[in-house]
Structures are given as structure tokens and as C-alpha cells.
Amino acid sequence: MALYNKAAEILEKVETKQAAVKTLVYESKFQNIKQLFALVCETQKFSSILQEIIESTKLLKHTKIKMNLAKVLVYDLVIGKGLKCGGAWKTLMLKHRSRLQAALARMKIKQKVSCNLDLLPSNLQQCEGDQLPRYVRVNTLKTTVEDTVDYFKREGFSYLGKAYRLDDLKLNGKSFVGDLHLSDLLVFSAKTDFHDHYLYKAGHIILQDKASCLPAYLLNPPAGSHVLDACAAPGNKTSHLAAIMKNKGRLFAFDLDAKRLATMSTLLLRAGVTCQQLANQDFLKVEPDALQYKDVKYILLDPSCSGSGMVCLRDEVSSSQKEKDSRRLKALAAFQLRCLNHALRFPSLQRLVYSTCSIHSEENEQVVAACLQQNPSFRLVPLLQQWPERGLSPLTHCLRASTTKTLTHGFFVALLERHTAQSLNEQSTQTLNPVAEMSLFNPSASEEKAEAEEANITENGDEEVQEPGNTTKDLDVTDKASPDEEQTRTLGGAKRKRKRKRKMKDRDMEVLVPTTTEKQTGSSVGAKKNRKNKKDVAKGQ
Numbered sequence: 001m002a003l004y005n006k007a008a009e010i011l012e013k014v015e016t017k018q019a020a021v022k023t024l025v026y027e028s029k030f031q032n033i034k035q036l037f038a039l040v041c042e043t044q045k046f047s048s049i050l051q052e053i054i055e056s057t058k059l060l061k062h063t064k065i066k067m068n069l070a071k072v073l074v075y076d077l078v079i080g081k082g083l084k085c086g087g088a089w090k091t092l093m094l095k096h097r098s099r100l101q102a103a104l105a106r107m108k109i110k111q112k113v114s115c116n117l118d119l120l121p122s123n124l125q126q127c128e129g130d131q132l133p134r135y136v137r138v139n140t141l142k143t144t145v146e147d148t149v150d151y152f153k154r155e156g157f158s159y160l161g162k163a164y165r166l167d168d169l170k171l172n173g174k175s176f177v178g179d180l181h182l183s184d185l186l187v188f189s190a191k192t193d194f195h196d197h198y199l200y201k202a203g204h205i206i207l208q209d210k211a212s213c214l215p216a217y218l219l220n221p222p223a224g225s226h227v228l229d230a231c232a233a234p235g236n237k238t239s240h241l242a243a244i245m246k247n248k249g250r251l252f253a254f255d256l257d258a259k260r261l262a263t264m265s266t267l268l269l270r271a272g273v274t275c276q277q278l279a280n281q282d283f284l285k286v287e288p289d290a291l292q293y294k295d296v297k298y299i300l301l302d303p304s305c306s307g308s309g310m311v312c313l314r315d316e317v318s319s320s321q322k323e324k325d326s327r328r329l330k331a332l333a334a335f336q337l338r339c340l341n342h343a344l345r346f347p348s349l350q351r352l353v354y355s356t357c358s359i360h361s362e363e364n365e366q367v368v369a370a371c372l373q374q375n376p377s378f379r380l381v382p383l384l385q386q387w388p389e390r391g392l393s394p395l396t397h398c399l400r401a402s403t404t405k406t407l408t409h410g411f412f413v414a415l416l417e418r419h420t421a422q423s424l425n426e427q428s429t430q431t432l433n434p435v436a437e438m439s440l441f442n443p444s445a446s447e448e449k450a451e452a453e454e455a456n457i458t459e460n461g462d463e464e465v466q467e468p469g470n471t472t473k474d475l476d477v478t479d480k481a482s483p484d485e486e487q488t489r490t491l492g493g494a495k496r497k498r499k500r501k502r503k504m505k506d507r508d509m510e511v512l513v514p515t516t517t518e519k520q521t522g523s524s525v526g527a528k529k530n531r532k533n534k535k536d537v538a539k540g541q
């Protein structure tokens with residue numbers, strides 16, 4: 001029974017994004033880690049199919065067990081190797097075996113497929129996540145890149161120098177390289193696992209996908225600055241910010257979820273972070289004009305999203321779910337826009353990074369475009385010219401990431417900057433703002449439609465919005481929207497007036513000129529360095 005109980009517990013945590021599957025499995029101290037890992041991953045992969053079987057057979061009602069436990073048991077019973085262990089669970093489930101098998105058979109007939117794997121969309125038939133490089137962020141609060149490289153070399157790993165093109169990140173065996181974009185990132189072959197490694201346990205290295213390192217790297221707050229991490233737990237980006245700030249200054253971090261914040265507190269301790277001030281608080285209720293935030297110049301906003309970029313979390317979408325999902329996306333986007341607008345109200349704010357691990361433009365470009373239209377004193381900063389994947393046109397100043405083009409999980413990052421007096425003066429000589437040219441999106445329209453849903457999300461916190469593919473909670477988000485329709489209409493009228501005013505302002509919005517930061521980042525990975533990197537790799541350093 002222990003295997004199924006543990007797998008269900010981990011599944012629950014993964015779906016509420018408390019940590020990655022691997023981390024949770026390793027930290028579970030379960031005897032047979034491989035078996036547990038395989039069961040969780042496979043159950044997750046078949047999650048929506050299992051849910052459909054469970055719902056159509058009314059299994060929860062008949063057995064009184066919870067959804068995630070039912071999923072792991074049903075997976076092993078009808079898709080996996082059969083229930084090998086399970087004690088009382090096994091006896092209980094065997095009573096329902098034929099009904100469950102019949103439900104699975106009906107699904108296959110309906111979809112005209114003969115094997116279980118074919119029920120999955122092609123992207124899930126093999127998890128691309130397993131083929132991504134293993135990224136290791138060196139925690140510069142505790143060690144240096146050089147010392148970490150030496151440590152791994154002494155352990156028999158072979159350092160090939162700094163990578164200078166994407167293909168250099170496709171590694172085999174025990175070779176590793178320095179990343180081509182981020183100087184504190186080392187890259188190992190996909191199969192390398194450091195969850196049991198001393199450097200990981202001691203907080204010297206952080207196991208973090210490359211794309212998720214971009215927000216703190218691009219925000220780049222100087223040591224001594226006041227920084228706010230709006231939706232911070234479990235805190236990988238917070239610890240990255242602290243490392244960039246050299247633990248000097250103040251780092252205000254908020255999260256609505258007490259459990260995640262507790263995990264974050266442990267992780268920050270392990271990482272040697274000391275400049276943080278954690279608060280279990282709804283960011284939307286944080287008062288921007290409060291005295292303690294008067295010097296906050298940098299904000300990192302990584303709000304709850306659909307998680308559609310996380311390759312192992314990608315769930316296939318049955319046709320009945322599509323409608324629900326699109327309503328859920330609108331609700332998420334409205335929540336994200338509200339967070340973004342709120343963040344821009346901090347009086348001293350200069351730069352803000354907005355990021356999501358979503359691949360949907362509704363949560364990415366459309367949110368940013370709507371925000372820029374509503375906040376004409378902010379503009380987009382063009383990011384890393386050499387980054388291979390850009391935001392959807394016309395928001396090409398933003399970055400996107402994907403398994404194919406950047407060898408990372410799917411991700412989106414935008415950097416917003418407040419206009420300076422000088423840049424405002426330069427406006428008249430600039431070309432048109434790309435946001436004003438956007439014909440692809442109609443953010444204001446979706447904003448109005450989602451407004452009814454928005455109130456529910458923000459009132460109820462993250463519960464309904466943070467997990468990808470949790471259909472029960474999805475229902476909560478969308479179902480509760482209807483009572484607010486009346487209010488939406490009233491708000492809609494006022495909003496249209498504001499929109500007309502905004503349109504006038506938008507015409508004056510300026511273009512995005514390269515900033516100091518861009519020049520800095522550009523030179524750090526510029527041509528000169530690339531030539532050196534090329535030599536390093538060639539020399540096998």
C-alpha cells in the first residue's frame with residue numbers, strides 16, 4: 001500500500017506545483033525510488049484518460065478513495081503491470097476491474113486505436129523532458145563556478161569549456177559544459193541526476209531549468225537594491241535574485257500558499273539566502289504605497305499559470321475539456337494581468353520581469369500587450385538578441401523558450417521598464433510601438449470577457465489557478481464566474497470609456513531602444529566571447 005499512497009501524495013504535490021517529480025520522489029526516502037518515479041510519471045502522463053475512466057465508472061463514489069490515489073491504482077490495474085502489491089487497495093480495486101477495463105476499451109474503440117499509448121497525443125508518447133539537458137545553476141552565494149567545475153572534474157566528469165552554440169548542449173555520458181548564455185549555469189547530459197549529490201544537498205548547486213533562470217538573470221538587480229518577488233514559492237528565482245544581489249539589499253517575497261512558503265523557507269536556508277523577507281500574503285493586497293516598499297525598483301512577477309510549457313506536465317486535451325480549458329486560460333490571463341497592473345503601481349519601480357511556464361499567447365504576449373496599453377509609462381526592453389526564440393510578433397522583444405529551439409521547457413519572459421524623462425523626450429523621433437500595431441490580439445476584449453472570472457480567482461487565491469490540468473478546480477474557476485455578469489457589464493461600460501482615452505495615449509507610445517542592460521548582456525555573450533568559447537570547447541577545457 002505504501003507505494004500507491006506515496007505515489008498519490010507526490011502526484012498531489014506535483015499537480016499543485018510544490019516541486020518537480022524527481023525532487024519529490026528523491027525526498028520521499030521511499031525504498032524503491034525507481035519504481036515510485038516510474039509510477040508517478042506514467043500516471044501523470046495518462047492523467048486525463050484515467051480521470052475519464054474514474055468518472056465514467058463512478059469509482060470514487062463506490063470506493064470512497066481520493067482522485068489521485070484512484071489514478072495510481074487504476075493506472076497500475078488497467079494500463080500498467082497489474083496491481084502487484086496494494087493490500088486492502090488491491091482487494092478493493094479488483095472488485096471493479098472489469099468495469100474499469102470496459103471503460104478503457106470503450107475509449108480505445110471511440111478513438112479508433114488499439115493500444116493504450118495511442119490514446120496519448122504524440123508529444124506525450126515519449127516525454128521530451130527526459131531528453132532535455134540537465135541544467136545546474138551554481139549558487140554563487142555558497143561557491144564559485146570555477147570551484148564547482150573543479151569538483152565535478154575530480155569526480156570524473158569531463159569539462160568541455162564554455163558552449164558557443166546550442167548543439168554544444170547536447171551532451172553524452174560524463175561530459176559537461178558552461179552554458180552559452182548564462183555564466184552561472186553548467187550543463188550536463190540528460191541522464192545525469194544530482195538529486196543525491198553532496199553539492200545539491202549542501203545548497204551549492206540548484207537544479208533549475210535554464211529557461212527558469214532567465215527572469216532573475218534579466219532583471220539583474222544590483223547589490224543593495226530593494227527587490228520584490230510577487231509570487232515567489234518555492235523560491236528558485238528568489239534564491240537566484242539573492243545570489244545576483246550578493247545577499248545585499250532587501251528581497252521582499254510573497255506567496256499565498258503557506259505550505260509552499262514553508263518549503264521555500266527551507267530551500268532558502270539551504271541556499272544561504274539572508275536578505276529575504278517572506279510573507280504569506282496575497283500580492284494583490286500588498287499596498288504599493290506602503291513606506292517599506294518606497295525603494296522597490298525591481299519586481300519579478302512569475303504568477304500562477306497553466307504550466308503548459310512543462311513538458312512532463314503537459315496533459316492531452318480531450319474534446320470535452322477544450323471549452324473548459326479556454327475559459328480557464330482567460331481566467332488565468334485576467335489574474336496575470338491584474339498582478340502585472342498591480343506590480344506597476346509601486347511608485348519607485350524601474351524594471352519588472354514577467355514570466356510564465358506557459359506556451360499560450362493568452363498568458364504571455366496578450367497579457368503583456370494589454371498591460372502596456374493600460375500603462376503607457378512602461379515599455380518593453382529588447383532582450384538577448386542572440387536568444388533563438390522570440391515572443392510572437394509583434395512582441396519580439398520578449399523571449400520564448402521551448403524543447404526544440406532552446407532545449408528547455410516551454411517558457412516566456414518579458415522585461416518592462418519605466419520611461420525615463422529622457423526617453424519620453426525622444427518619443428517624437430521614434431517609430432511606432434509594436435503593441436499599438438498589434439492586430440493579432442484583442443486583449444481588451446478578452447480582458448472584458450475574463451473579468452467576471454477574475455474576481456473569483458483573486459478572492460480565492462491560487463487554489464484554482466496554479467495547477468495545470470486540474471479539471472475539478474478548473475470548474476471552480478469558470479462556474480463561479482456567472483454571478484458576476486451584472487457587475488462585468490457595469491465595469492465594461494467604464495472600461496470602454498477608459499479604453500478610448502488609452503487609445504489616444506497609445507498613439508504616443510514610443511519604440512523600444514536597446515538599454516544599458518541589453519548592451520551589457522549582449523557583450524557578455526558577444527562575438528568576441530563566442531570566439532573564445534569556440535576555442536575552449538575545441539581545447540576540451
Ligand SMILES: C[S@@+](CC[C@H](N)C(=O)[O-])C[C@H]1O[C@@H](n2cnc3c(N)ncnc32)[C@H](O)[C@@H]1O
Pocket residue numbers: 230231232233234235236237238254255256257260281282283284302303304305458461462466
Ligand atoms: C509559478 S509559481 C512561482 C514559482 C516561483 N517563482 C519559483 O521560481 O520558484 C506561482 C506561485 O504564485 C503563488 N500565488 C498565486 N496567487 C498568488 C497571489 N495572489 N499572491 C501571491 N502569490 C500567489 C502560488 O502559490 C505559487 O506558489
